[in-house]
Amino acid sequence: MTDNPLENFYAQFQRFVENNPNVISAARAASQIPESAKAVVVLSPYSLHHIFPREWVSKSYRKTIVERPERLLAASMGIAAAITMYPALFTLKSSHTRLGSLASPHVMKVHGSSWPQSLVNLCREADAKLAKGEIEVPETWNAGDIYLSSKTLLALKGSLGAIETGVDSIFNGPSPEHISNRAFVLIRPPGHHCHVSMPSGFCLLNNVHVAIEYAFDMYDVTHVAVLDFDLHHGDGTQDICWKRAGFRPESETPEDEKLGDPDNSNPYSDFDKKFANFPKVGYFSMQDINSFPTETGYATKENIKNASTCIMNSHDLNIWNVHLSNWSTDEEFQKIYRSKYRTLFAKADEFFKNARYEMEHQDELQQEGSEEAQPKPLRKPFKGLVVISAGFDASEFEQTTMQRHSVNVPTEFYTTFTKDALKLAQMHCKGKVLSVMEGGYSDKAICSGVFAHLIGLQNQDWIREWGSEQVVKEIVRGCKPNWKPYKSKKSSDVIRIWAEEVIRLGRAMVPEFDDVLFKTKEKLLKQKQQRDAALTEDGRLNQSMVGATISQRVTRSYAKDRAGHNKTVSKHSQPRGENVPFVQMDLSDEDDNDDDDYEYDEQLNKTFNRTVEDITIDDISRHLETLDLIQDEDEEENQNAQGSSHGSHSSSRRLQSNGMYKIPSDKTTNNLRKDRVLSSGQQNHHASTTQAYDDSDISMISHISTVKHSTRSGGRW
Template identity: 80%
Template sequence: MQADPLENFYLQFQRFVENNPNVISAARAASQIPESAKAVIILSPYCLHHVFPREWVSKAYRKTIVERPERLLAASMGIAAAITMYPALFNLRSSHTRLGSLSSPHVTKVHGAQWPHSLAKLCKEADGKLAKGEIEVPTNWNAGDIYLSSRTLLALKGSLGAIETGVDSIFKGPSLDHISNRAFVVIRPPGHHCHVSMPSGFCLLNNVHVAIEYAFDHYDVTHVAVLDFDLHHGDGTQDICWKRAGFKPDNESEEDSKIDSNNPYSDFNKRKARFPKVGYFSMHDINSFPTETDFATSEHIKNASTCIMDSHDLNIWNVHLSNWSTDEDFQKLYRSKYRTLFAKADEFFKNAKYEMEIQFENNEETEETNFKPQPKKPFKGLVIISAGFDASEYEQTTMQRHKVNVPTEFYTTFTKDALKLSQMHCKGKVLSVMEGGYSDQAICSGVFAHLIGLQNQDWINEWGSQQVVKEIVRGCKPNWKPYKTKKSSDVIRIWAEEVIRLGRSMIPEFDDVVFKSKEKLLKQKQKEHAALTNDGKFNESMVGATISQRVTRSYAKDRVHRKDTAPVKQENVPFMQMNLSDEDENEDDDYEYDEELNKTFNRTVEDITIDDISRHLETLDLIEQQEDEEEEAQRQKEKSKRSSSRRLQSSNGMYKIPSDKTTNNLRHNNRILSSSQQGQQTQNYDDSDISMMSHVSTMKHSTRSGGRW
């Protein structure tokens, strides 16, 4: 049996629990939380194998390669930060036992049979070309953005396995008792620039569309809203939506064209749209790749500005990022402009529900194609987030060249709005797939904030302060070492080192690919292993346990050890139970201790870790699956209110996504019952700067890294 790759993480987590009495006290409520209230985080160690292979290039050139394995280490820091805040509300899983296939139906239905085959062939041939000092990618690709090796193929298979695991987690779970509503899949390379049969901007396969096909094939998902907040327009994701609508893709081979032979193209290269139906809703910088200033084609600009709803089987809405100066300015911008995406996604789902209901009422027969038969089944929705963090205020300026960005809190707010949309239409099912984000600071802080939002919690501004982010990203250094001395009142540094240890232990392959001095690190790990378990043996009771179970078991263990002794008074400082020096740090000359920030940060952490976890359920809009008769009654009620018009439009362009069900009580059987309807929340939005265009996307090459090629 293969060793558990999360073993080192569990050991570090055990130590974290033992050092933090507040976490132990919260464990009493952890066992009451249903699995559907937890977010699942999927890690794939195989994604580290996609490594820049051209050994002959200069060190300066290597620094321009921003899509690198270290991105997963930075993401792990953000994950660890979120787990320390809500350790009982996340489940961490590794997809190390699962490799997908590039020839699987959910890949070929997106990319055709030819492109995945060609990609695999290029990966296998890459090492031979590299050995000769030759560029391993075709001459018509941007070699400054895309690289390949034989190991890239393993990374792609690992990404596919992680995607499949993520979708499985929210629909069937490891078991029926462990189905979660939300999953975050942490993979690379990203996917939203990859077209039907052409890679672009670091992207080799379109991960989101592959996930959609997998959800359709295995769980009968009929409609998906893709919400994309990456800095760059997901031109590949949008382009594949045109294919789904029945429009013939550019450069489609004759072989791929004949796959759906029972559904031929018309004289205008349009065939009947097939399920699943997908709406694409994106916010991005119109001046960045693939619409980079001085490099953009008119076609790319039109594509990145397309706005069309419920016409020609298309639902696409693009919003362009704007400048802001204060937090108040950004909040106004978000409410008036960016939330437009949720209004349009809401409209997409409403129309879809109506159309599916009409199909059932009319008992319409659906055609069978060479794909899966078109579903004669009820509406089943899913929200997918293309989670790119390169629009972060912490992203490097070389990537964010046009000075538009978002504050860190945005990732929490946007994700919470995505939850509301999903609760209304998809029974809470949300799949988030990592896209861009290239500086350690942007990824760490962005993932941290995104996961807090994925649990419907509020972001605390102190968590995203420069000092906090700076301390966390220290752990992204290959040769990171803990501080030799610390101020006992410097809770930020103490907490950050707990986060770093957890993050660096999540994927064992970090040792091989990212960290330096492997031999030294292995010795250090063995030493820590023995120290963590006291007797040097792995705690077998923790094997296979979820994070919340580990918290509970550590609490029980703590109670057993202390039952015959007097209570021990604990310091009211989180994340520490160690002797620390008050001596000044010599390792960081530019460090300035911020006493007020540390006090505020300490208070926010204490409020969370000692809080009764059941209170979390009061704010999380979980909707239990209704009985068949209740669903039918609700359907009839909505039908009686519906106008005779076939289309449902959002009235007067108003954003209407009510959070109409809340959790008021935690039942003994762990089922969540909804309360009375809450009032709708309505915000005005202004789309005056959004071009209304419906132009078929055709592929043009441009560069993402910014240079000519």
Template identity: 70%
Template sequence: MSTQDPLENFYRQFQIFVKNNPNVISAARAASQIPESAKAVIILSPYSLQHQFPRDWVSSSYKKTIVERPERLLACSMGISAAITMYPALFTLKSSHNKMGSLLSPHVYKVHGSQWPKEILRLCKEADSKLAQGKLEVPDSWNSGDIYLSSKTVQALQGSIGALETAVDSIFKGPSPEHISNRAFVAIRPPGHHCHFATPSGFCVLNNAHVAIEYAADSYDVTHVAVLDFDLHHGDGTQDICWKRAGFKPDEETKENEEYDGFGKKLAEFPRVGYFSMHDINSFPTESGFATKENIKNASTCIMNSHDLNIWNIHLSSWSNEEEFSKLYRSKYRLLFAKADEFFKTAKSEMADMGKPFKGLILLSAGFDASEFEQKTMQRHSVNVPTEFYTMFTKDALKLAQMHCQGKVLSLMEGGYSDKAITSGVFAHLIGLQNQDWIKEWGSEHVVKEIVRGCKPAWKPYKTKRSKDVIRVWAEEVIRLGRSMIPEFEDVIFKSKEKIRQKTDVAPTISQRVTRSHGHYQPTSPVKDSDVKLDRHSPEKTTTVDKDRNVPFIEQHFSDEDENEDDDYVYDEELNETFNKTVEDITIDDISRHLETLEIVQSDDEEEEQQSRSRSQRSSHQQQQQQPRRLQSNGMYKIPSRTTTQHLRQSRNPNAPGYEDSDISMISHISTTRKHTTRSGGRW
């Protein structure tokens, strides 16, 4: 194992954030009572950056149409850091740098067969020599405007599989029973939901969702999974593999197999997977002028509990105001959860009839290209969702998980191709993943614009600062955190000669790392940065590269000029005051109340056992009310409503018996006697 901690730069930058925002500490003292098992895990996949567009001999205008780029992870990191600054005690950050999966692993073979993974390895191995000759590295039958390969793509795919395995392990096993986190988000690329059994499509060469599902089944006996897909585009690959799981012969499978009957059907496979998607029926892979009749039918399939299939598709509709969208969500989009609920209820009944145990999981295919902030050239059909949707949908998914899956939710990043769409979408999604409320001001155009400045070339802090500019100061904290999240940004995106890497002892948790490092870090100058501008692929089939051809989406806006942003600096006093109030109003009471709603429903036997344990320890609890939660035998958390609010209103005494620094996740303790009315203390 490497002696270098890839999160060290982040830890050090986080300490600077804490120092600049002392009011975070007073909140952290109480929030330290929240156990690791109540926190959401965020998995970073640094190897995903190795998948880079390799055709150096094409025109610059053509390169601009390649929108599935490493820079997408930088924009994602901005969204992650924004969520962390709002709720630093509710997230655990992990890097999967030491976890390389295999394309030849059983959970990949079960999804894609044995030939497709080997074909990918062969093509990647041959890619560099073809590229050196100015030839396309992918077969003529592929859409070369979407798919590209190089020898480094193998590392990216292996790293992605490793990240998926890390996430699944985190929510089912954890480092220990007390550190099992029910919810995980994986920042991963390339996406996967367009990849079929043995056919790549729409940037996707492996189906990440189904690979994760097979790993969960093999390692933790998961029997049923509901995939909830909110990407702008239909996950045709994920749905197609559900047909394979139901026992239907894949279109790509040519060999004779005696297990299939005369209609190409055999016994269904476990785990059983239901697919529930909301998408734009007029976008890829059902774009008018390019879509086949078969694709349109597939993207409109609705079938429940028949022929071993559970598939439900809902098409996005246009809306003109928030009230109209709210009605649309309640009346139309929420139907997906009703169908997923039906899928799980039927599954439980069937498993009981067979005398077999049921074990469920919810998997979110988290694409952010339906965002109101996505490029209009991508959303050519006037349908999208407001940023708050990502919080609403995710919170509904948590409720479903509480009912059927012991709270287990695995979220995988899919689409999203503009800085603003990814950053704001991930931000809102992570707030929802911890069952907290989304604040409208957080998703305003002004706020999002400030954050995504960190995705520009050679980012530099503003020269002009106003003491009351809450948004600008906060955004620059977010940017520094996001840019420090993955060291490989330096080589792949920033391309700076200077690399800041600090050797340190590897600690098992973020809380321990932050606690131990506090007071010993040396503030560093901001790392040098680079540009990001993201968009979306073309559905157009292309097998040759022509520098002069009419490339779709070439008219998109790419901000590559070196503009002096101080010249047009506008201070919005009203918005800053409102934003400051929203941050100020985040109280431990609020956090606790929302987490309390995520208590796992216990069986009668489990509840009686816990009540007995509670009676025997009652006197101890009366003396030590600083324990506002109990761990259940299955590693789940419980925050009793009677004690939580009362206790968390009090500041914790660091000198009190039983106080441990490691209780604080993402926050280290700083003694202070100052009283602060906002997160930033006197500075904001």
């Protein structure tokens, strides 16, 4: 790690500004905006080190491993694209100095003491098994979904550190103006399938619940609404909500029970229910009911029921699930969004309203029942937080082999949904929103989804041209390990010129990309030397390499098989679940010729150029005019009293009576922006999140008798 891992990015950003004079004013304006008005993006370089370690598998099988380090590179392209559009509205942070602990209280309160320690042991033991050509995960796990190595432990600790950094960014700082309201944490592996003590669907720890516990321990957050827009149901996140409600987890050990209640002041009833724990969490999810873990043809009745659960303010549970619907036109999707998907925000609003009332009337509510039947008041005020489980595998750009049931969302959805989440947070949580990366497995889906999500996280409008097939295709070229700029470009080809700026920024964002992902000549030569050293002249394993890295290890049976020997290999030398429908999956366009099907679109380039120039004129004023910064009355009075103490800020912005920050501007382009609204549905996505909704439009599947199991990557158990 370098002392400043963002040094290369900052240097590349400076070149970007120099190459694009029209963004200089917007870039310089960053110093005039308080940190509280910017969105923080937390990078997790350690997350790259969770790498598929089974060297003996075929190339076709390796393609089925869709949860891969390259996902972070694709996300970096989306981050870079957002930054080029709004260079003054984002703050990058690297969590390279922070490693969390699987033994920390906020991890063990979610997962107990047994599971984190078991995970640590499995990671430590994995390398020795791999060196012998054995599958490194337990027999009961699906080896097609989950893999481990000693470096997985480093990735998990790094992810925990990034989560903690994200929470700190929105609650802690040297002054209120240095505390942002919004943060996006870029980590892997994902977490929303992980149960209390059972991994599933690529997930080893439940990242959002760990973040919630950390926010409770460090910043007294009492209530959290989790909004999950991943293609797949977050069964693990929902399951842990049942634990929080006081229901005994099936896997809980006596040690875990004692950990959660050391003085036995909150014992289980005869029905395995005790008082709900703080923080209290509502789970609000939209997902494809026919995909994992409710895969058509494999789903259990229990999983289908879980993914269809809808219960509010009963038995300490607040859970609402909505199922994705098919659509064919933008207008049709907008109708579905307003009538069906927005129900999640109405329910989350209800959750927060009930929570606030209960916290303000704790003593009264306790007196209404017997002391034996009521928990002790928390003696803390209501403090809310909105957490987004940000999975991008429902994107229109995701591979069809992941979306096997033909339901998805347009790219603009990620902007609209995120803006609605901001409104919810402004109403109940002083604008505090934490977004944590979940799914998304093709470069196009991740890149475009993260781009649109970050635009929404700053309350800006998504421009249709940004999500066009040609624009996305140009950006994801940067996901190729051996990417090279075009040798020549037309001066009028604005999209290609802009995309290459984005690519340079994205590839400079994390220094570890060079070591882990990029196929430089030096790296390829080093790998060849390592492979040559690993084998003796007769093709057998060089035993001196047993202690080397995973990439250098080649088992004796594998080496002999490659040399043409007909030796029977271990029953574990081939992964279970070989029949996975991703064998033909093309994840990165790596072998495509740059110009095979390229057609210069003059009109698209002109329109795209107009959108970029338009932003650089008024992005700062427009952002601060449209995003309410909700404050406590005492904070507002304090800022008004200290209006002259803000230095350069005082001349460029003022606090209005409605709590908005506004930069005076005599140059706006609102008329041009209005011209770009392409459908009547788009004009309505600013409507109140508490508008009327139709409960009958929510899919409720009650009785399907299939009993097979599916896996996240599509194979059988």
